[in-house]
Amino acid sequence: xxxxxxxxxxxxxxxGADQVAAAVAAHAARSGTAVEIVRNGSRGLMxxxxxxxxxxxxxxxxxxxxxxxxxxxxxxAGFLHxxxxxxxxxxxxxxxWLADQDRLTFARVGIVDPxxxxxxxxxxxxxxxxxxxxxxxxQICDEVADSGLRGRGGAGFPTGTKWRTVLxxxxxxxxxxxxxDEGDSGTFADRMLMEGDPYMLIEGMIVAGxxxxxxxxxxxxxxxxxxxxxxxxxxxxxxYGAGWLGPHVLGTDHAFDLEIRVGAGAYVCGEETAxxxxxxxxxGVVRSKPPLPALAGLFxxxxxxxxxxxxxxxxxxxxxxxEFYREFGVGRSRGTQVFQLAGNVAxxxxxxxxxxxxxxxxxxxxxxxTSTGRPVRAVQVGGPLGAYLPxxxxxxxLDYEAFAEAGAMIGHGGIVVFDDTVDMAAQxxxxxxxxxxxxxxxxxxxxxxxxxxxxxIDRIVAGREVATNIALLQDLCEVMTDGSLCAMGGLTPMPVxxxxxxxxxxxxxSEGARS
Amino acid sequence: xxxxxxxxxxxxxxxxxxETIESHAELRGPLLPVLxxxxxxxxxxxxxxxxxVAKALNxxxxxxxxxxxxxxxxxxxxxxxxxxxxxxxxxxxxVGGHALAAHATRSVGVAFGGTTAAGTVTLDExxxxxxxxxxxxxxxxxxxxxxxxxxxxxxxxGDAVGDQR
Numbered sequence: 001x002x003x004x005x006x007x008x009x010x011x012x013x014x015x016g017a018d019q020v021a022a023a024v025a026a027h028a029a030r031s032g033t034a035v036e037i038v039r040n041g042s043r044g045l046m047x048x049x050x051x052x053x054x055x056x057x058x059x060x061x062x063x064x065x066x067x068x069x070x071x072x073x074x075x076x077a078g079f080l081h082x083x084x085x086x087x088x089x090x091x092x093x094x095x096x097w098l099a100d101q102d103r104l105t106f107a108r109v110g111i112v113d114p115x116x117x118x119x120x121x122x123x124x125x126x127x128x129x130x131x132x133x134x135x136x137x138x139q140i141c142d143e144v145a146d147s148g149l150r151g152r153g154g155a156g157f158p159t160g161t162k163w164r165t166v167l168x169x170x171x172x173x174x175x176x177x178x179x180x181d182e183g184d185s186g187t188f189a190d191r192m193l194m195e196g197d198p199y200m201l202i203e204g205m206i207v208a209g210x211x212x213x214x215x216x217x218x219x220x221x222x223x224x225x226x227x228x229x230x231x232x233x234x235x236x237x238x239x240y241g242a243g244w245l246g247p248h249v250l251g252t253d254h255a256f257d258l259e260i261r262v263g264a265g266a267y268v269c270g271e272e273t274a275x276x277x278x279x280x281x282x283x284g285v286v287r288s289k290p291p292l293p294a295l296a297g298l299f300x301x302x303x304x305x306x307x308x309x310x311x312x313x314x315x316x317x318x319x320x321x322x323e324f325y326r327e328f329g330v331g332r333s334r335g336t337q338v339f340q341l342a343g344n345v346a347x348x349x350x351x352x353x354x355x356x357x358x359x360x361x362x363x364x365x366x367x368x369x370t371s372t373g374r375p376v377r378a379v380q381v382g383g384p385l386g387a388y389l390p391x392x393x394x395x396x397x398l399d400y401e402a403f404a405e406a407g408a409m410i411g412h413g414g415i416v417v418f419d420d421t422v423d424m425a426a427q428x429x430x431x432x433x434x435x436x437x438x439x440x441x442x443x444x445x446x447x448x449x450x451x452x453x454x455x456x457i458d459r460i461v462a463g464r465e466v467a468t469n470i471a472l473l474q475d476l477c478e479v480m481t482d483g484s485l486c487a488m489g490g491l492t493p494m495p496v497x498x499x500x501x502x503x504x505x506x507x508x509x510s511e512g513a514r515s
Numbered sequence: 516x517x518x519x520x521x522x523x524x525x526x527x528x529x530x531x532x533x534e535t536i537e538s539h540a541e542l543r544g545p546l547l548p549v550l551x552x553x554x555x556x557x558x559x560x561x562x563x564x565x566x567x568v569a570k571a572l573n574x575x576x577x578x579x580x581x582x583x584x585x586x587x588x589x590x591x592x593x594x595x596x597x598x599x600x601x602x603x604x605x606x607x608x609x610v611g612g613h614a615l616a617a618h619a620t621r622s623v624g625v626a627f628g629g630t631t632a633a634g635t636v637t638l639d640e641x642x643x644x645x646x647x648x649x650x651x652x653x654x655x656x657x658x659x660x661x662x663x664x665x666x667x668x669x670x671x672x673g674d675a676v677g678d679q680r
Contacts, residue, residue, distance in 0.1 A: 416609055
């Protein structure tokens with residue numbers, strides 16, 4: 001019986017994977033061919049979705065993008081034995097786009113059946129947890145610190161330091177929270193990990209709980225990810241059934257309970273303290289720090305908060321050793337980072353690599369330039385609060401410090417490509433509009449400033465007192481940067497300033513004063 | 516939103532509301548799960564639910580009202596029979612999202628956040644569906660669609676409306 005993989009990842013489904021799976025099943029039944037259809041995660045080669053893989057005697061062979069109408073032709077071309085076909089790409093692992101990556105955290109995504117506990121363990125799952133239950137919390141935290149791992153949510157804070165802080169925090173009740181409110185446009189890595197390898201996140205949470213002494217875990221997932229929510233709910237039930245969760249983790253005296261909480265459409269709840277407020281049943285208003293959530297977080301208790309990719313990275317560290325992880329990377333950025341190529345890009349998807357690539361390499365070599373074939377005019381890295389980079393900045397290495405020095409931000413690794421039809425004034429206006437829509441409302445510079453920002457940009461674009469309004473916009477950016485409690489208001493000026501600096505012609509600023 | 520694909524909503528009733536509230540009230544920090552459950556059940560959170568929730572959770576009505584009106588997912592009026600969300604995030608903008616959004620409001624005939632006069636379609640904007648390499652993206656009754664053209668959007672909405680008849 002041949003196994004045929006058709007992804008269940010929501011991106012693949014968005015372009016017809018379910019219909020393809022049904023067509024394969026129907027044709028197999030009609031022709032009396034025995035096949036087993038496995039709904040795997042996505043390999044992350046989005047331009048090839050739905051990507052259908054066949055498990056041949058020589059390994060997995062890929063075909064894509066497949067439509068239901070292609071199915072008969074694929075069978076007739078002998079795709080069950082890896083036969084040649086215009087949609088064929090040969091052995092999946094040898095596709096250069098994949099072969100050139102270092103998939104440490106995404107190792108199982110697209111390979112396994114996401115909900116199969118057997119598949120998970122057969123592909124290295126539980127290696128880290130089995131080690132963790134034999135170690136003290138301090139030993140686990142030390143290893144994480146040794147690895148140099150920095151948080152993958154966006155702030156890049158040293159993960160080991162954070163874990164140690166929660167471990168040593170006074171208090172008998174502690175929480176481990178996963179921030180899966182991946183709200184940045186251009187990012188989907190957390191979503192794909194949750195849909196494609198949910199047990200990895202569950203194992204990561206259990207390890208975190210053991211490391212810092214937390215017996216309760218919560219995963220806060222944005223409501224815009226219903227498939228991730230559903231997948232994790234099923235996986236958690238299975239994990240309880242398998243004894244990975246509950247009062248005796250893997251039969252030991254460690255106890256850990258895990259639940260899902262769903263967001264309700266607020267981007268600001270990706271900010272960790274707003275997320276805590278949301279978990280407590282309140283409006284997602286940002287808290288001042290100190291106190292750090294690590295010391296006084298959820299319900300006032302010491303709380304560990306990590307991004308899904310960070311937790312997945314910890315498992316790699318524990319399974320393969322801190323030194324192994326440290327060997328990847330450049331400068332102070334260790335291990336791998338998961339970049340997401342998105343927007344107007346020919347070859348979008350997941351690129352997991354050691355740091356050190358430049359923006360240009362990523363966009364051209366992996367991305368293949370724009371999907372329209374027109375020139376790349378701008379690339380926004382780091383989500384809505386990230387700078388728009390012009391081609392002149394494409395030699396920037398994808399490194400936290402290099403980006404910060406250049407007035408830009410890596411964030412959660414989203415890379416959105418725009419071609420030369422982009423109106424950068426509209427993008428600057430959107431930055432302010434988005435902030436106004438999503439502001440929690442606490443700080444006047446953010447709440448009111450964003451509204452005024454939209455108005456000022458509208459006046460500039462209309463040609464009214466341009467020089468005066470440009471100066472006003474600069475001043476507003478300064479006030480929002482300095483006077484906002486969190487990155488919502490504090491970093492909204494980043495994309496706006498990048499437009500002022502690198503694309504002034506779209507704001508007509510280079511024309512000088514017309515007032 | 517998490518159960519758009521589940522059975523249709525039931526008409527508002529305080530008894531059903533009380534049951535829904537009670538089944539989630541034991542959670543720690545239960546308000547958001549309670550409000551989600553009410554919306555999953557009725558399609559929206561009726562104003563009459565506010566004092567019921569407040570009493571069950573020992574919160575003030577102002578607290579409940581504050582949370583209910585803070586989060587964009589939560590609605591206080593019944594939705595249309597068909598729910599359409601159009602992504603206005605940057606990655607979708609980069610592949611024509613601005614134009615698709617404008618087309619959606621014209622074609623459906625309401626501004627974002629609105630419901631058509633006959634109560635057929637609710638049109639919402641959303642900032643990112645996590646489908647950023649296959650945009651422009653929309654959801655229709657909870658189903659995610661990528662690479663959506665204006666014509667495809669009209670067809671998807673038309674089919675969904677047709678299914679309702």
